Amino acid sequence: MTTPPLPRAPRIDAVFDFDALLSEEERDWQQKARAFAQERILPIIEDDFEKAHFRRELIPELGAAGFLGMHLSGYGCAGAGAVSYGLVCLELEAADSGWRTFVSVQGSLAMSAIAKYGSEEQKQRWLPGMAAGELVGCFALTEPQGGSDPAAMTTTARRDGDAWVLDGAKRWIGLASLADVAVVWARVDDPSFGEGGQAVRGFLVPTATPGFTATPIAGKLSMRASVQCDIALDGVRLPADALLPGARGLSGPFGCLNEARYGIVWGAMGAARSCLEAALERSTTREVFGKPIGANQLTQAKLADMLLEVEKGILLALHLGRLKERGALTPAQISVGKLNSVREALEIAHQARTILGGDGITGAFPVMRHAANLESVRTYEGTDEIHQLVLGRALTGLNAF
Numbered sequence: 001m002t003t004p005p006l007p008r009a010p011r012i013d014a015v016f017d018f019d020a021l022l023s024e025e026e027r028d029w030q031q032k033a034r035a036f037a038q039e040r041i042l043p044i045i046e047d048d049f050e051k052a053h054f055r056r057e058l059i060p061e062l063g064a065a066g067f068l069g070m071h072l073s074g075y076g077c078a079g080a081g082a083v084s085y086g087l088v089c090l091e092l093e094a095a096d097s098g099w100r101t102f103v104s105v106q107g108s109l110a111m112s113a114i115a116k117y118g119s120e121e122q123k124q125r126w127l128p129g130m131a132a133g134e135l136v137g138c139f140a141l142t143e144p145q146g147g148s149d150p151a152a153m154t155t156t157a158r159r160d161g162d163a164w165v166l167d168g169a170k171r172w173i174g175l176a177s178l179a180d181v182a183v184v185w186a187r188v189d190d191p192s193f194g195e196g197g198q199a200v201r202g203f204l205v206p207t208a209t210p211g212f213t214a215t216p217i218a219g220k221l222s223m224r225a226s227v228q229c230d231i232a233l234d235g236v237r238l239p240a241d242a243l244l245p246g247a248r249g250l251s252g253p254f255g256c257l258n259e260a261r262y263g264i265v266w267g268a269m270g271a272a273r274s275c276l277e278a279a280l281e282r283s284t285t286r287e288v289f290g291k292p293i294g295a296n297q298l299t300q301a302k303l304a305d306m307l308l309e310v311e312k313g314i315l316l317a318l319h320l321g322r323l324k325e326r327g328a329l330t331p332a333q334i335s336v337g338k339l340n341s342v343r344e345a346l347e348i349a350h351q352a353r354t355i356l357g358g359d360g361i362t363g364a365f366p367v368m369r370h371a372a373n374l375e376s377v378r379t380y381e382g383t384d385e386i387h388q389l390v391l392g393r394a395l396t397g398l399n400a401f
């Protein structure tokens with residue numbers, strides 16, 4: 001059985017015959033995500049972005065499509081390959097970064113934390129409902145005093161008899177106000193690190209627990225169709241089995257961040273592709289000086305440069321995906337991909353906006369929305385500077401953090 005050709009982006013897709021590098025199963029995942037994005041997200045996204053509205057009712061549909069925790073196996077998850085997951089991220093972010101972010105937070109961060117580090121009981125309790133989109137999870141690492149240095153974390157968990165008690169604050173936590181469970185990272189006393197030693201540990205916090213408060217952050221000019229929150233943890237009392245047994249130290253959260261960063265390598269290229277599509281379309285339909293603006297060499301040079309970076313970015317993402325499937329993907333390689341994809345996607349969005357002229361600043365085109373969203377993507381999951389420092393360390397052997 002041959003997969004029918006994907007709708008949309010035909011001229012861009014045709015340049016490299018990228019499809020030829022994919023398996024039929026991978027093309028099927030991509031097609032399903034592209035159809036979802038076009039049918040369920042694109043018709044409402046400009047309005048949702050303008051009204052800063054998160055459309056919660058889409059979550060079970062994402063679950064039914066198999067997109068939530070799709071790279072995990074068992075517990076209702078699809079067990080798909082890394083490239084399939086990347087293609088889904090690309091197609092969702094081609095519609096809006098907020099919806100790719102949702103899939104990343106739910107699947108790559110919250111579900112991955114439970115799948116990697118949880119007990120069998122914790123997996124049974126949370127993962128099937130999260131895969132189905134019946135339960136929502138969030139991942140609370142960043143704190144108000146600075147997200148780039150999680151080692152400076154001040155949130156604490158202390159033992160009180162059989163219970164754990166959490167105190168502290170988190171900031172910028174995606175989905176927290178609608179989540180059923182929060183994966184909260186906190187500092188605990190740990191004598192195995194010597195006298196007075198401490199370690200970062202993960203806790204599964206049902207959000208209905210007294211002392212847990214999530215307040216959506218207002219006034220965002222980016223990611224307006226999604227939700228990020230401040231969290232207050234005020235004497236949050238949890239049973240002993242709320243601790244994720246398999247994570248000790250910052251390697252725990254970093255293991256999940258690497259999963260989400262990998263999805264961004266693909267996703268940002270989806271936003272870039274949409275910006276290029278909008279500019280391309282306008283180039284052939286808008287006439288100035290008596291001819292289509294795309295007939296000018298300067299416009300064609302811009303389009304050519306945009307195409308170059310979209311194609312290079314997608315080929316890099318595919319390479320990283322194949323490495324991931326072989327279990328050979330390193331954090332430094334993920335930094336190359338995340339830094340490059342987001343930086344180039346932003347440049348493409350800005351160039352596309354120039355081709356659209358004045359109309360390009362309106363919601364009639366998706367470009368300013370993508371550009372605004374990509375500002376968040378540039379900052380979360382490691383800023384440009386943090387990935388440059390990771391790569392600088394890999395190149396020189398010197399730690400400049």
Ligand SMILES: Cc1cc2nc3c(=O)[nH]c(=O)nc-3n(C[C@H](O)[C@H](O)[C@H](O)COP(=O)(O)OP(=O)(O)OC[C@H]3O[C@@H](n4cnc5c(N)ncnc54)[C@H](O)[C@@H]3O)c2cc1C
Nearest residue numbers: 139140141142146147148172173174376380381383385401
């Ligand atoms: C839309 C959105 C969603 C998010 N979702 C989540 C989530 O679900 N869960 C979560 O835990 N967090 C989330 N975050 C938080 C995100 O991970 C942090 O914003 C990010 O880590 C940066 O932290 P910060 O904003 O505190 O910036 P800061 O750490 O204050 O950094 C500010 C600037 O200083 C630079 N800088 C810092 N240190 C150095 C250095 N040593 N050398 C050079 N430059 C440096 C940074 O690169 C940056 O440019 C989200 C953020 C946003 C905007």
